[in-house]
Structure formats: C-alpha cells, structure tokens
Amino acid sequence: MRVVFFIGSVGIILSLISYIYYRQNFAFARTLPFALIYLMLAANTAVSRLLGENTPALILKLSSWFAGLWIAFIYYSTLLAIIHLLLWLSSKFTSLHLPSAKLAAVGTVFILTFISWGAYRAFHPVVRTEQITIDKLPKGQQTKIVLLSDIHLGRILGRDYAEQLADRINEQKPDLVLIAGDILDERIAYVTQEDSLAPFKKISAPLGIWAAYGNHDYLDRPAVWRQMLNVNNINVLQDESHYIGNIKLTGLNDYSRRRDNKMLMQLSSYNANYYSILLDHQPRRIQPASEAGYDLYLAGHTHTGQLFPNRLVTQNIYPLDYGRKEFGSLTAITSNGYGFWGPPVRTELAPEIIVINLQSNQ
Numbered sequence: 001m002r003v004v005f006f007i008g009s010v011g012i013i014l015s016l017i018s019y020i021y022y023r024q025n026f027a028f029a030r031t032l033p034f035a036l037i038y039l040m041l042a043a044n045t046a047v048s049r050l051l052g053e054n055t056p057a058l059i060l061k062l063s064s065w066f067a068g069l070w071i072a073f074i075y076y077s078t079l080l081a082i083i084h085l086l087l088w089l090s091s092k093f094t095s096l097h098l099p100s101a102k103l104a105a106v107g108t109v110f111i112l113t114f115i116s117w118g119a120y121r122a123f124h125p126v127v128r129t130e131q132i133t134i135d136k137l138p139k140g141q142q143t144k145i146v147l148l149s150d151i152h153l154g155r156i157l158g159r160d161y162a163e164q165l166a167d168r169i170n171e172q173k174p175d176l177v178l179i180a181g182d183i184l185d186e187r188i189a190y191v192t193q194e195d196s197l198a199p200f201k202k203i204s205a206p207l208g209i210w211a212a213y214g215n216h217d218y219l220d221r222p223a224v225w226r227q228m229l230n231v232n233n234i235n236v237l238q239d240e241s242h243y244i245g246n247i248k249l250t251g252l253n254d255y256s257r258r259r260d261n262k263m264l265m266q267l268s269s270y271n272a273n274y275y276s277i278l279l280d281h282q283p284r285r286i287q288p289a290s291e292a293g294y295d296l297y298l299a300g301h302t303h304t305g306q307l308f309p310n311r312l313v314t315q316n317i318y319p320l321d322y323g324r325k326e327f328g329s330l331t332a333i334t335s336n337g338y339g340f341w342g343p344p345v346r347t348e349l350a351p352e353i354i355v356i357n358l359q360s361n362q
Contacts, residue, residue, distance in 0.1 A: 011071065015042040018077035021084070025104035041070050053189035057158075060190070064155040065344060072115050072343040075307060080107040118307070118345035125338055125351040127172070130324055132331060132358050136275040136295065137246050139362035146174040146205070147354040149281070149300020150337030152216065154185025157339050159194040165338065166199040172355050176207035176244070180300040180335060181214025181254060181281030183229065188220045197232040207244050209234045212251035214281035214301060216341075237279065239263040248274035250294070255282040261292075268292035275358070283318045283334045290330035296356075297332040304336040308347040322349065 019038055022029040048067035051060060084103060091098040137143070146169050153162065169177060184191065191197060203209060211234050217225060226236045235242070237251025239258075250267045252258075264278070264285055271293035278289050283299035290297075302321040305311040314321040320334045333356070336349045 011042065011045045011074070014071075014074040014078045015045075017081055018074045021077060021081040021104075022108075025101055041066060042074075045070055053187060053193075057193055060155045061158075068156065068343040069115065069119070069345070072118070072307060072345045073111065075343075076111040076114065077108075080104075080111060083107075114347060115345055118343075118347035121350050122340050122344050122346040125168070125353055127168075127353050127355060129355045129357065130333060132296070132356060133361040134275055134295065134358060135361050137358065137360040137362075139360055141246070141358075141360045143175050143207075143247070143358040144173065145356040145358065146172050146177045147180065147298055147333065147335055147356055148177070148338050149180035149335040150182040150214065150303060150339050150341070151179070152182055152185040152337075152339035152341055153196045154187065154190045156344055157185065158190075158196045159199070161339075162196045162199040166203050168353060169203050169205075172353070174205050174355070176247075177203060177205045177209040178249075178277070178279060178298060179209065179211035179234065180279050180298050181212050182216040182300065182337075182339075182341075183211060183214075183234070184217050184219065184225060185339075185341065186216065186219050188225055188228065191228075197228060197234075200232045200234055203233065207247075210242065210249055210251065210279070211236050212279035212281055213238055213254050213257075215254050215256040218254065218257065239267065241267050243274065246275055248276045249279070250276065251279040252281075252285070255280070255284050261285060261288040264288055265292055268294065271295075283320050283332070286319050286327055286330070286332045289332075290327040294330055297327075297330055298335075299332070300335045300337050302334060302336060303341065304348040306340060306346060306348055307343065311348050 028034055044063055045067040048063040051063060084100070084107070087098055087103070090096060151157070151165070200209065211229065213222065213236065229236055237249065238253050241248055241250040248270060252263060276294045277296045277298065278294045280297065280299050282301045286297050302314045302318055304322045305314045311321065320332050322334050322336050324331065324333045333354065335352060335354050338351050338353060340346060340351070
C-alpha cells in the first residue's frame with residue numbers, strides 16, 4: 001500500500017502541474033470535455049493499482065497501459081513546464097521574446113512523439129555480447145551464458161511477452177541462463193492468470209536456468225513464488241551457491257532485504273578453486289565482491305533510469321549502473337533489464353539480452 005500511496009501522490013502532483021500548464025497555454029485545455037478526459041486518465045493511474053485480481057485480463061491490461069503512458073506523459077509535461085518557466089524567467093531579464101504558445105505546442109508534439117518512440121523501443125530489445133577470457137577453465141572450454149534481469153511479468157507483460165523471450169533466448173543457443181532478479185512485477189495472480197511462466201519450460205540450456213531474487217520478487221508471497229519458478233525450470237539461489245563443473249554460481253538475497261556483506265563473504269569459500277559468479281540484483285556490492293575473490297559479478301535493477309534523463313540519477317547512485325567494468329580482478333556487468341516497471345516506455349537505453357562468452361585462455 002505504501003507504493004500505491006507514493007505513486008498516487010506523485011501522480012496527483014504531476015497531473016496538477018501538467019493540467020495548469022496546458023490550461024495556461026491552450027484554449028481547448030480550458031474546456032469541460034478536456035477537463036473530464038484529463039480527470040479520467042489521471043484517476044485511472046490510481047484505480048489501475050486498486051483493481052482486484054479477478055478483474056478480466058483485458059481490462060487489467062488496458063487500464064495498466066493507459067496508466068503507464070499517462071505517467072510518462074505527465075512526467076515529461078512537468079519537465080516541459082519547468083523548462084518553459086525557466087525560459088520565461090530568463091526573458092524577463094533579457095531582450096528574449098518568448099513565443100509561449102508555439103513553445104508549448106512544439107514541446108507537446110515532441111513529448112507525444114518521444115513517448116511513442118519509447119513505447120516502441122520498450123518491446124524491441126537488443127542483444128549485447130561480452131567476451132571474457134579466463135584461466136580458471138580447462139583448456140579449450142567455452143561456456144555461453146545468457147544474462148537477463150528485470151523481466152517484470154505482470155499485468156502488461158504476460159504470456160506472449162514470455163513466449164517471445166524464450167524464443168530469443170533459444171536463438172542464442174546458451175549453455176547457461178542467469179536471471180539477476182525481478183522476474184515478478186507485483187502480484188503472482190497476474191502471472192498465474194496467463195500462465196506467463198510456462199514458456200520458460202521450453203528454454204534449452206544444458207546447465208540450467210538460475211536466478212537471484214530482486215526487490216519485486218518479494219512483493220507477493222516469495223516462498224510461493226519460488227515454488228512456481230522451480231516448477232517452471234527456474235532455480236532460485238537465495239544466499240546459496242551451486243557448483244557446475246568448474247563454475248561456482250552464487251545468488252544473494254536482494255539488498256532491500258539485507259544490506260550487509262555477511263553472506264557474500266560467507267559464501268566466498270572456495271572462490272579461488274572455481275570460476276566464481278555472483279548474481280546480485282542491485283549493483284551495490286561490487287567492491288566487496290571483488291575483495292571476496294569473486295570473478296564475475298552480474299546485476300540489473302537500474303533500468304538506466306528508464307525515462308530520459310533519469311540516468312543522471314542512476315549513474316550517481318551505483319558504482320556501475322550499466323555496462324562492463326573491471327574492479328581489480330573482478331569483472332562486473334550490469335544489465336539495464338529486459339522489461340520495464342511502470343510506464344511501458346523506454347527513452348533511456350534499449351532493453352537487452354546479454355550474451356557472455358566465457359573462454360579459457362589456455
């Protein structure tokens with residue numbers, strides 16, 4: 001409920017700012033029909049979160065789509081209002097003539113175009129490839145890993161989305177599939193309604209599918225969720241390690257559940273004897289992982305802010321909000337995610353599947 005309250009409060013504030021801005025600049029925005037349509041769209045952002053689990057899937061999806069797109073619209077509308085205000089203030093101290101109506105019109109068209117492009121981009125992931133040469137694998141051994149994060153199965157992203165994901169993974173012919181958290185978006189019922197996990201059963205990966213929990217995976221009966229994942233061939237590691245030949249795979253509980261490094265250190269035994277991979281949803285424990293002797297650190301969570309220019313925030317929160325970087329002898333890779341949270345829009349970096357090719361240097 002706290003999340004709903006927070007989103008609702010922010011939504012109300014941004015909706016009011018945007019409404020005042022459009023009323024100020026467009027005559028049609030001062031009409032009753034506009035006010036009613038605006039109010040309905042704004043109210044839907046709260047109503048969408050409160051719809052019961054027995055609501056028909058089509059209604060849930062439509063309500064969620066409108067709510068998500070509305071959030072993106074009022075977010076960018078608020079930014080436009082701020083930019084417009086700053087330009088207006090500047091014009092008071094300079095000879096600059098500000099054509100307010102034209103600026104508002106151009107800005108609004110740009111917002112609608114930008115969001116449309118972002119919505120298209122959100123459903124067209126890219127494949128990023130990373131090559132890692134190591135000396136802890138036997139001579140000639142190669143292992144292809146597909147890394148995913150932030151799938152966010154739920155009201156918008158359901159069975160069809162999971163089917164496409166499974167097909168894209170199989171196209172890469174992986175040996176091992178790793179998921180760095182947030183398979184679930186919010187409620188298990190939305191996943192069971194469409195049986196959205198079923199496509200994972202058809203993924204072909206000889207070394208299995210392994211996942212760590214993200215913060216969203218705890219939102220609804222995490223023990224039940226783990227059982228559902230296991231039934232659908234997804235093995236979950238919660239402060240646990242699993243050995244696959246010369247590879248030691250460790251998954252941590254999410255940082256939101258435990259912020260110290262006790263389990264990271266405790267599970268670091270035998271790191272020197274294996275190529276040690278650490279799955280950690282939020283990329284916050286990279287340096288401790290390096291000091292504990294892990295070789296490869298895999299994370300997600302950041303979405304690189306999802307909506308431009310929010311990456312300015314994620315770059316300053318995390319030691320690696322996206323991409324690949326070496327920390328001593330540790331290679332860290334952070335994915336910006338395959339799915340999305342909230343708005344079905346990606347105006348920062350495109351969603352992705354990461355293919356990691358491990359190759360012996362012997």
